Amino acid sequence: MTKRVFIRTLGCQMNDRDSEALVGIFLDKGYILTEDINQADVILVNTCSVRKHAEDRAISFLGSIRKVIESRSPKNNSLLPIVGLIGCMARSRGEEIFKKMPHVNLICSSAMLYKVPEYAEKILKGYKERIIDLEDSKREEWFYHSHFRFDKNHAYVVISTGCSNYCSYCVVPYVRGELRLRDPQDIIEEVKRNISLGIKKITLLGQNVNDYHYLYGDNYSGVRIFAGEETKNKNIFSFIDLLKELDKIDGIEEIDFITSHPKNTSRDLFYLMANSEKIKKHLHLPFQSGSDRILKLMNRGYTKEKYISLVEDFKMIVKGTLSTDVIVGFPTETEEDFLHTKDILEKVKFKYAYIFKYSLRQNTEAAKLEDDVSKDEKERRHRILLELQKRLSLSI
Ligand code: SF4
Incomplete structure (x- = not known):
């Protein structure tokens, strides 16, 4: 009988693309994608660890699956249906969830997602053990090969996974692993595959797209390129080189990318x-x-002055719009610190601003600091910026 896979995705566009690629592999193996969790043989929850709220939602959803299982008639294989916790939370909370939720029988890290269909098949064929894979290594390229797309007009293309910037509040380097780059040719081929499907709008994805410096002759694992080296080494293919190549491809109407870190966003990018x-x-x-x-x-690597100067250059050269992310209530943040944040919002006038209250993430450097801005104060600062941004957005 044809097997059915259900997937719930929490978090960012990177997770959306990961879920899409994963579903594509299941479909290529003959599965059907179902929106009815009660019908599913494989139930996957692709999780996000960036904020506590996202983790709480995933845990609550995983808990609710237990009732779905209990309402079904028992099957021969006691591990069915397969309930998989995949993505960021596998590494941050996987072992804890494995202990607390016996109905979760598959846990797989973000780096190893391409193995999820293989693990699911193994359990479906009668393997009686629960499977947990928390490895961090480079993904197999074929993970991205399926033609399945959730959106028939717009495609997301991953250019790198993980991050090695270690911003002190951020859990990404721990849960998604070190920065790893896809080969430029593989990215270009994926873009061409999208065009062959009739898709004309492409968004390139990387935790920091500016970190993309592919060193030919090396698989990049562990190789770090430091500021200034780009121009010296002729074997390096940068994010700007990648954009230039994609720009030449017939059939693309729009290219954009997320996210750019201010510390290595360059004027060369603006000219391009x-x-x-x-x-x-x-x-x-x-x-x-x-x-x-x-x-x-x-540990962001820039100052307010440098950021404002970068934005002024962007406005002068590109004459485009901007969006941003803001955290209020970071440990030790005073009213004066907060007013500097408010000042940037007022000066720059972003089209969109995603404003968050600081949420402590285990294992990060910031977790060593006392989370000393009260909940009420975080709420107040958050509200002030939301109201300000609402007014500013209307004026753009
Ligand atoms: S660059 Fe982005 S993903 Fe990387 S550590 Fe900093 S905030 Fe996290």
Whole structure:
């Protein structure tokens, strides 16, 4: 009988694309994608660990699956249906969830997602053990090969996985692993596959797209390129080189990318954006805080002045729109620090700003600091910025 797979995705576009690629592999193996969890043989929850709220939602959803299982008539294989916790939370909370939720029988890290169909088949064929794979290594390229797309008009293309920037509040390097780059040719081929499917709008995805410096002759594992080296080494293919190649491909109407880290966003990128007819004139440039002291504690690698100067150059060269991410209530944030953050919002006038209250993430450097801004104060600062941004957005 044809098997059915159900997937719930929480979190960002990176997770959406991961779920899409994974579903594509299941479909290529003959499964049907179902929206009815009661009918599913394989139930997957692709999770996000960036904020506590996202983890709480995943745990609540995983808990609710137990009732779905109990309402079904028992099957021969006691491990059916397969309930998989996959993605970020596998590494941050997987072992704890394995102990607390016996109905979760498959846990797989973000790096190893391409193995989920193989593990599911193994259990479906009668393997009686629960499976947990928390490894962090480079994904197999074929993970991205399926033609299945959730959106027939717009495709997300992953250019890198993981991150090695270690911003002090961020759990990504721990749960999604170190920065690993896909080969430029593989990315270009995936873009061409999308075009052959009639898709004309492409969004490139990386935790920080500017970190993309592919070193030919090496699989990049563990190789770090430091500022200034790019120009010296002729074997390096940068994010800008990648954009230039994609810009030449017939059939693409719009290219954009997320996310750009201010510490290594360059004027060269702005000139390319200005001169290309295909690259969208919009930049997502998270500043997180306007206080130099807090930016240092966050390990962000720039100051308020540098950020403002970068934005002025963007406005002058690209003449486009901006969006950003902001955190309020980072440990030790004072009213004065907060006012610097508010000042950046007022000065820059972002089209969109995603404003979050600081949420402590285990294992990060910031977790060693006392989370000393009260809940009420975080709420107040959050509300002030939301109201401000609402007014500013209307004026753009
Ligand atoms: S650049 Fe910083 S905030 Fe972004 S994913 Fe990497 S560590 Fe996290």
